[in-house]
Amino acid sequence: MELVVQALAAAAALLAVFFLSTLYLSPAATARRLRNAGFRGPTPSFPLGNLREIASSLASNNDTDESNTKGGDIHAAVFPYFARWRRAFGKVFVYWLGTEPFLYVADPEFLKAATAGALGKLWGKPDVFRRDRMPMFGRGLVMAEGDEWARHRHIIAPAFSATNLNDMIGVMEETTAKMLGEWGDMVAAGQSCVDVEKGVVRNAAEIIARASFGISADDDDATGARVFHKLQAMQAMLFRSTRLVGVPLAGLLHIRATYEAWKLGREIDALLLDIIESRRRRGGGGGKKKKKTTSNDLLSLLLAGSEASAGAERKLTTRELVDECKTFFFGGHETTALALSWTLLMLAAHPEWQAAVREEVVEVAGRSGPLDAAALGKLTKMGCVLSEVLRLYPPSPNVQRQALQDVVVVAGDGEKKVVIPKGTNMWIDVVAMHRDGELWGEEASEFRPERFMREGVQGGCRHRMGYVPFGFGGRICVGRNLTAMELRVVLAMVLRRFAVEVAPEYRHAPRIMLSLRPSHGIQLRLTPLC
Numbered sequence: 001m002e003l004v005v006q007a008l009a010a011a012a013a014l015l016a017v018f019f020l021s022t023l024y025l026s027p028a029a030t031a032r033r034l035r036n037a038g039f040r041g042p043t044p045s046f047p048l049g050n051l052r053e054i055a056s057s058l059a060s061n062n063d064t065d066e067s068n069t070k071g072g073d074i075h076a077a078v079f080p081y082f083a084r085w086r087r088a089f090g091k092v093f094v095y096w097l098g099t100e101p102f103l104y105v106a107d108p109e110f111l112k113a114a115t116a117g118a119l120g121k122l123w124g125k126p127d128v129f130r131r132d133r134m135p136m137f138g139r140g141l142v143m144a145e146g147d148e149w150a151r152h153r154h155i156i157a158p159a160f161s162a163t164n165l166n167d168m169i170g171v172m173e174e175t176t177a178k179m180l181g182e183w184g185d186m187v188a189a190g191q192s193c194v195d196v197e198k199g200v201v202r203n204a205a206e207i208i209a210r211a212s213f214g215i216s217a218d219d220d221d222a223t224g225a226r227v228f229h230k231l232q233a234m235q236a237m238l239f240r241s242t243r244l245v246g247v248p249l250a251g252l253l254h255i256r257a258t259y260e261a262w263k264l265g266r267e268i269d270a271l272l273l274d275i276i277e278s279r280r281r282r283g284g285g286g287g288k289k290k291k292k293t294t295s296n297d298l299l300s301l302l303l304a305g306s307e308a309s310a311g312a313e314r315k316l317t318t319r320e321l322v323d324e325c326k327t328f329f330f331g332g333h334e335t336t337a338l339a340l341s342w343t344l345l346m347l348a349a350h351p352e353w354q355a356a357v358r359e360e361v362v363e364v365a366g367r368s369g370p371l372d373a374a375a376l377g378k379l380t381k382m383g384c385v386l387s388e389v390l391r392l393y394p395p396s397p398n399v400q401r402q403a404l405q406d407v408v409v410v411a412g413d414g415e416k417k418v419v420i421p422k423g424t425n426m427w428i429d430v431v432a433m434h435r436d437g438e439l440w441g442e443e444a445s446e447f448r449p450e451r452f453m454r455e456g457v458q459g460g461c462r463h464r465m466g467y468v469p470f471g472f473g474g475r476i477c478v479g480r481n482l483t484a485m486e487l488r489v490v491l492a493m494v495l496r497r498f499a500v501e502v503a504p505e506y507r508h509a510p511r512i513m514l515s516l517r518p519s520h521g522i523q524l525r526l527t528p529l530c
């Protein structure tokens with residue numbers, strides 16, 4: 001009995017030492033190293049870090065004051081705490097989410113210096129977000145690290161080639177025609193304004209589900225419809241549960257939501273496994289004779305690519321394919337839908353650009369009829385409008401990393417070196433960089449697509465790393481060409497069919513809810529043109 005008590009006491013002591021070390025001593029040591037390296041920032045408290053200040057700053061923020069559709073400081077509206085800390089500490093500083101250190105970065109030169117060299121060896125994805133994102137992305141490309149990431153990227157990138165993507169235009173046209181039909185019915189029924197964001201999100205989900213794994217919400221095949229609805233349900237659930245990120249043991253407060261998400265995740269996995277196995281059985285992956293795929297969705301292309309190539313290292317297992325399908329769905333539809341929603345708003349608020357882009361569409365592709373890749377490629381003005389929207393309203397408002405080892409940053413003249421300690425997270429504030437007057441000039445907050453006409457793909461940004469709507473380096477978005485195509489198809493079809501104006505009901509209140517989104521939808525007045 002005495003032995004048991006002693007063993008229990010020893011176990012309790014070990015546990016206490018473990019918690020003391022990981023939750024307090026180790027963060028305190030990192031804090032000391034960051035201070036010694038010269039990084040300043042708001043004072044954190046244990047165990048919340050700076051979360052209390054973030055929450056109170058958000059609560060007292062008046063979202064209508066700071067910005068409007070013509071310009072204004074949306075950075076201060078969506079990240080009031082960062083805006084305040086930037087004024088006090090500059091474009092690089094340290095803040096804490098719970099016991100997790102975050103290096104805030106809105107200085108492209110620092111970003112370049114910190115991520116130069118062997119990016120994959122120095123920086124990974126933050127552990128602190130990993131558990132939350134696991135049900136959505138599994139171990140797919142977004143979450144994979146090191147050699148595993150390189151292997152996945154190598155297999156996946158070719159599926160997004162221009163030739164493959166061209167085959168998806170038809171799917172995009174079909175689903176968009178349905179959305180426009182619904183909008184037409186609403187207008188015909190006398191509805192004075194339409195929340196276009198709803199339709200656009202739904203359309204983007206439908207497109208990505210069909211483009212990724214050939215399933216549809218209206219599928220005759222019940223499995224397809226079930227996967228689609230469960231994916232949407234999981235996303236809504238993960239959105240609802242706001243978490244005390246970085247606070248020790250805070251996950252216990254969300255056990256139910258976490259469990260529900262995992263349960264949905266398992267159900268989705270099982271349904272996707274069925275779809276993949278049946279494709280494999282039908283030879284959807286091409287097989288030895290490189291049979292034509294049953295359809296040209298990304299899953300078929302991955303199956304074909306993976307089975308046609310020789311070594312096992314070039315193959316994705318069925319489990320990995322499941323994760324990639326989920327990754328495409330979650331990584332691809334929300335972002336694209338938001339880009340499109342903000343574009344419709346900007347065109348409604350800037351009628352001169354709306355008229356110019358519509359004229360261009362009619363000139364290169366006519367007033368009706370199918371679109372093709374060649375015509376889409378000629379939509380130069382539309383391309384500039386889209387680039388400007390991605391600058392002002394980047395759907396991915398930040399990019400995060402975690403130092404996998406001590407990272408030495410050689411600043412500016414090569415004289416000054418600072419060390420970012422292993423384990424430190426980096427929070428790259430894309431919104432701040434995209435609206436920084438020092439990088440873009442005085443009109444940084446204004447909608448001026450002409451800057452991309454004049455200055456090319458970087459829009460005249462004074463630093464190469466100052467415009468990063470799709471991320472940077474080797475981890476740049478693999479789906480960006482698919483997005484470019486989808487945005488062009490949908491926008492061309494909308495502009496051919498309707499003129500858009502901002503409805504009086506619309507309230508401009510961009511918010512960060514993982515992505516940069518409108519708080520109250522996007523209400524537009526639609527006038528049919530044909």
Ligand code: HEM
Nearest residue numbers: 141142328331332335336339396470471475477478479483
């Ligand atoms: C407007 C639309 C989109 C935006 C703004 C966007 C943004 C981004 C950003 C910023 C990253 C880098 C993340 C990081 O470095 O941590 C990224 C990566 C990624 N995106 Fe996108 N994305 C869009 C559309 C898509 C689409 C349509 C797909 C797929 C069908 C997709 C799939 C991915 C994947 C798989 C990665 C991970 C790449 C890697 O780590 O190698 N994205 N995206």
